[in-house]
Structure formats: structure tokens, C-alpha cells
């Protein structure tokens with residue numbers, strides 16, 4: 660009899676859990692529609708120390724310049740010392756924020772650890788980390804060799820681990836922070852001539868999602884994560900873009916991309932595509948037969964042509 664009562668209690672508890680799950684799911688759907696119409700306000704980042712990798716050029720440079728308009732301190736990191744110094748000079752000449760330049764190869768754990776020590780003593784605890792530096796060789800898989808594939812994963816994936824290993828403990832000690840990861844639409848959709856690149860950007864997406872879960876489960880709910888999936892940005896990284904409908908999916912500027920990224924960070928979005936409509940389109944296509952999604956991808960005609968390094 661006692662056993663039967665226990666079983667009944669377990670079943671009731673499970674039913675309550677399922678009911679709560681359904682109610683919460685419904686609430687999240689309503690909330691997401693409401694937030695599309697009425698986005699949540701942007702948080703202030705005036706007291707943050709923002710560290711961005713790959714600030715010598717492209718999206719990273721635009722991010723550094725725009726974060727400097729809003730934040731107290733911007734730490735610019737790039738393997739190219741000269742171009743990085745130019746970014747910092749530009750910031751220090753025209754914005755209120757103080758910018759700092761550090762030369763670092765983010766694919767080297769040793770380099771990143773040294774960077775961590777210097778930034779901690781010379782600037783302070785990083786509260787916003789933007790893992791942006793990346794490379795994109797465009798060629799068929801057979802044209803790659805072990806060295807090019809390893810280099811790509813070292814910069815596009817392993818660097819994220821070394822940066823997290825170095826800067827996350829500071830955020831955990833403060834019990835707050837924000838990590839931004841540059842993935843790509845190539846981290847959502849596989850594309851020819853980009854096999855290793857797509858694999859690396861899918862990895863960044865997985866890393867980000869797993870980190871969200873791990874931090875939430877371990878009492879670090881106030882460490883936020885944002886994963887960014889740009890389509891094509893006019894930085895030169897994408898040397899031979901194929902664009903069938905430029906009025907629908909144009910090459911966007913690094914400046915407008917940086918603006919959208921910062922807005923996503925300030926609204927604590929978990930992820931966003933650039934342009935933002937692509938996320939919705941992708942989610943819809945995840946629900947239809949995969950052949951339909953492939954046909955749509957072909958119709959849109961996006962991607963890149965192969966080119967020499």
C-alpha cells in the first residue's frame with residue numbers, strides 16, 4: 660500500500676513538472692514574439708573592461724571603436740602589432756575611453772597566458788571578452804593539408820578555449836561578465852569551399868551553447884554568453900563572395916555589424932545572425948524536410964568561390 664502511494668506521488672510530481680514545462684514553453688513563445696516587437700532595453704557597459712581579439716582589422720576594429728564610445732576601457736589584441744596600434748591610436752584620439760594595445764597570437768596558450776597576466780596588472784579584470792579573431796581559407800577540402808587545417812582550428816576554435824581559460828576565472832570571481840563568440844552563418848549551414856571553416860564555426864557554436872549550460876548549472880547565471888552568426892561582411896576576409904540577390908542579402912559593412920553585435924550584447928541575447936532575419940529563416944528551415952532546405956540554399960545562391968591564400 661505504501662509503495663503504491665509512493666508511486667502515485669511520483670507520477671503526480673512528474674505530471675506537475677510536465678505541466679510547468681508546457682506553461683513555461685508557452686510563456687517563452689509569447690515572450691519571444693513580444694520581444695521582437697518591443698526589444699528589451701540595452702544594459703549599460705560604461706564600467707566594463709572590454710577585451711576584443713582581432714582588433715587590427717575588420718569587425719574587430721569596428722567593435723573596438725564602437726565599444727570605446729560606450730565603455731571605460733577597451734583592450735585591443737591582435738597578432739599584427741602595427742594595425743592594432745593604429746586602432747588604439749584612433750580610439751585614444753577621439754573617444755573618452757582608454758584603449759590598450761597588446762600583441763598576441765591567440766592560437767598560442769603561452770601567449771594568451773602572458774596576455775592575461777599583463778592585462779590583469781596593467782588594466783584590470785576583463786568583464787566583456789569578445790573572441791573575434793579568425794581566418795577563412797576558401798578552397799576545396801583536397802586543397803588543404805594538415806598544417807592549414809590545424810592552423811585554422813588553432814585560431815578559430817582552440818583560441819576560444821585559451822581565452823576562456825585565462826579570462827573566465829576573473830569573471831567567476833566577480834560573479835558577472837559576458838563572453839561574445841564570433842561564429843558565422845557557416846556555423847549553421849555547411850558550404851562548399853569552406854569545409855574546415857564551417858567545422859570550426861559549428862564548434863564555436865557548440866562551445867558557446869555548452870558554456871551557457873555549464874555556467875547556469877554551476878551558479879554563474881550572471882555570466883552571459885552571446886554567439887554571433889554573420890553572413891557576409893565586407894572586410895576582405897570573404898574574397899570571392901557569391902551573392903545572387905544583393906538587395907535581399909547584401910555584403911554588410913563591419914561598422915553596421917559591430918553595431919548589431921554590441922546591441923545583442925547589451926540585450927544579453929544568446930545568439931543573433933547578421934542580418935537578424937536569417938535566424939528566423941534558419942529556424943523555420945530546420946522544421947522542414949532537409950531536401951527542401953538544401954533547395955532553398957541553392958536557390959539563394961550564397962557561398963564563396965575558392966581562391967589562393
Ligand SMILES: NC(=O)c1ccc[n+]([C@@H]2O[C@H](COP(=O)([O-])OP(=O)(O)OC[C@H]3O[C@@H](n4cnc5c(N)ncnc54)[C@H](O)[C@@H]3O)[C@@H](O)[C@H]2O)c1
Pocket residue numbers: 712713714715716717718719736737738739742763764765766791792793794795814841842843844888889890891892893894895896897
Ligand atoms: N567577414 C565576414 O564575412 C565574416 C562572416 C562571418 C563570420 N566572420 C567572423 O568574424 C571574425 C572577424 O572577421 P573579419 O572579417 O573581421 O576578419 P579580418 O581578416 O578582417 O580581421 C581579422 C583580424 O584577426 C587578426 N588575427 C588573425 N589571426 C590572429 C591570431 N592568431 N591572433 C590574434 N589575432 C589574429 C588579424 O590580424 C586581423 O586583424 C572572424 O572570426 C570571422 O570568421 C566574418
